[in-house]
Amino acid sequence: MTVTSAAPNEITLLQPDDWHIHLRDDGALATTVPHAAKRFNRVICMPNLVPPVKNTTDARAYRERILTALVASDIDASRKDAFDPRMTLYMTNQTSANDIQEAAESGIVQAVKLYPAGATTNSADGVTDIMACAEVFAAMEKYNLPLLIHGEVTHDHVDIFDREKRFLDEVMNRIIREFPTLKVVMEHITTGDAAQFVEAQGSNVAATITPQHLMFNRNHMLVGGIRPHFYCLPILKRQSHQEALLAAATSGNAKFFLGTDSAPHPTHKKEAACGCAGCYSADIALPLYATAFDSVGKIEMLEGFASRFGAAFYGLPENTSTITLTRTPMQVPSYYPYFDGSQLTPLMAGETLPWSLKA
Numbered sequence: 001m002t003v004t005s006a007a008p009n010e011i012t013l014l015q016p017d018d019w020h021i022h023l024r025d026d027g028a029l030a031t032t033v034p035h036a037a038k039r040f041n042r043v044i045c046m047p048n049l050v051p052p053v054k055n056t057t058d059a060r061a062y063r064e065r066i067l068t069a070l071v072a073s074d075i076d077a078s079r080k081d082a083f084d085p086r087m088t089l090y091m092t093n094q095t096s097a098n099d100i101q102e103a104a105e106s107g108i109v110q111a112v113k114l115y116p117a118g119a120t121t122n123s124a125d126g127v128t129d130i131m132a133c134a135e136v137f138a139a140m141e142k143y144n145l146p147l148l149i150h151g152e153v154t155h156d157h158v159d160i161f162d163r164e165k166r167f168l169d170e171v172m173n174r175i176i177r178e179f180p181t182l183k184v185v186m187e188h189i190t191t192g193d194a195a196q197f198v199e200a201q202g203s204n205v206a207a208t209i210t211p212q213h214l215m216f217n218r219n220h221m222l223v224g225g226i227r228p229h230f231y232c233l234p235i236l237k238r239q240s241h242q243e244a245l246l247a248a249a250t251s252g253n254a255k256f257f258l259g260t261d262s263a264p265h266p267t268h269k270k271e272a273a274c275g276c277a278g279c280y281s282a283d284i285a286l287p288l289y290a291t292a293f294d295s296v297g298k299i300e301m302l303e304g305f306a307s308r309f310g311a312a313f314y315g316l317p318e319n320t321s322t323i324t325l326t327r328t329p330m331q332v333p334s335y336y337p338y339f340d341g342s343q344l345t346p347l348m349a350g351e352t353l354p355w356s357l358k359a
């Protein structure tokens with residue numbers, strides 16, 4: 001006997017949070033803040049501004065700029081009230097144990113971000129010798145401040161497609177061994193190796209996964225023409241890795257949760273001879289994730305991933321309001337107006353998604 005249960009056409013979830021987003025600064029905030037605030041309650045704001053958010057004073061000032069943009073936006077008052085941007089510090093070679101204590105006691109800094117110098121957009125001020133940061137990691141362990149990692153090695157001789165795997169072997173293993181109770185999030189994982197690595201660790205080690213790494217692989221980016229709007233770091237990998245990430249995200253394992261890595265770059269800087277890395281997805285991320293989960297018949301696993309596991313990892317309460325996604329097609333805008341008269345092209349611009357948010 002075969003039991004067939006039709007996949008649902010509608011799903012209601014607790015309001016999601018985004019545990020990895022780039023809102024940028026100044027003029028960009030008028031676009032990025034309302035997009036994020038319409039969709040998510042808590043968001044963890046990445047600190048890779050120019051110059052970076054290096055200490056609690058910088059974080060407080062950045063948070064104020066975000067809140068000013070929120071107040072000035074025309075989104076519903078209920079969304080303005082619910083939006084809760086949480087800050088991160090950008091770890092440099094100069095970050096001190098004192099900086100960590102101050103951040104932990106501030107109530108507005110949720111985590112510390114580690115960018116190996118040269119690994120990604122605005123990472124030039126990142127850490128050059130990770131193992132020289134022992135004192136800072138020890139302070140984070142002591143004050144229970146999580147470490148968020150862009151996990152790629154940066155040596156010139158390591159192939160771009162191997163940089164995440166090499167980071168697991170060369171760096172992650174040591175950090176976790178030497179700081180066994182440090183809370184660590186491997187951000188935007190892109191390989192089956194990273195998913196397996198995270199699964200094998202204790203509950204203090206987790207990972208975020210982006211919509212693009214669940215929906216696409218490097219063929220989508222490179223076969224039949226080069227598509228710069230799929231270019232982000234860590235770069236899309238082969239299909240078997242995409243499948244492993246989909247399996248991890250939809251498994252119900254609370255170590256894997258939502259982090260869009262929505263990373264705006266103006267269209268003209270992506271469609272260029274040397275295009276910037278980053279996919280912009282904040283506004284459409286939930287229909288994207290729904291499409292990915294539904295593609296493997298696992299739409300019912302979306303709530304844990306999008307709305308519960310991240311809060312549990314950070315020790316925060318669950319949201320109480322809900323959203324509803326329906327199997328009603330939506331067209332992704334071909335662009336959003338961005339600051340200084342530029343445009344912002346979202347992931348899947350102009351395409352139709354099978355899922356949308358119910359108003």
Ligand SMILES: NC(=O)N[C@@H](CC(=O)O)C(=O)O
Nearest residue numbers: 022120121232233263277278
């Ligand atoms: N993911 C990206 O490709 N880009 C991000 C930086 C990052 O998260 O690595 C950005 O800030 O543009």
Ligand SMILES: [Zn+2]
Nearest residue numbers: 120150233234
């Ligand atoms: Zn990154």
Ligand SMILES: [Zn+2]
Nearest residue numbers: 022046261263
């Ligand atoms: Zn990012």
